[in-house]
Amino acid sequence: MKKYRDIGFKLTPQRIAVLEYLENNKEHPSAETVYSNVSKKFPTMSFATVYNTLAALRDRGYLLELTIDADKRRYDPNIHPHHHLICKVCKKIIDIPTEYMLQIPEHLRGGFEITGNHIEFYGVCPECKQQRAT
C-alpha cells in the first residue's frame, strides 16, 4: 500500500478495499466484478467510486486495462510485460508470461522504435471444452 501513498494516491478505506481485492488477483476482473466483490464489504460503495479508482490506477501505470474481452474492459494488476490467452466461450483470461522475440520488418515499422508487444491468444479453456463434449 505504501507505493500508492508515495505516488500521491489518496488512500480512502474504499480505495484500499479495491487495492486489496486487486492485489495478486489473476482473474483479470472487469469493473463490474471488482464492484460486486468489494461492495460486499462496503455496501455503501458506488460503482462510480470503483470505476474512478480503477481509472486513477490505470492512469498512474499501476493497472493495465485490457480490451481483449470485447464485452467488458478487464483490469490486470500485473503490470510486468506478459501476454494473454482468452477463452472464447467463458471469457476467462490467463497470463502467458513467455517472451516472444517477434520482429517487424524495417519497411513496415513506419520509422517507429518498437518498445514492446502484447499478444492476445484465443482458445477454449479445459472447462468449456469439457462442457462441449458432453
Ligand SMILES: [Zn+2]
Ligand atoms: Zn472457458
Ligand SMILES: [Zn+2]
Ligand atoms: Zn495478465
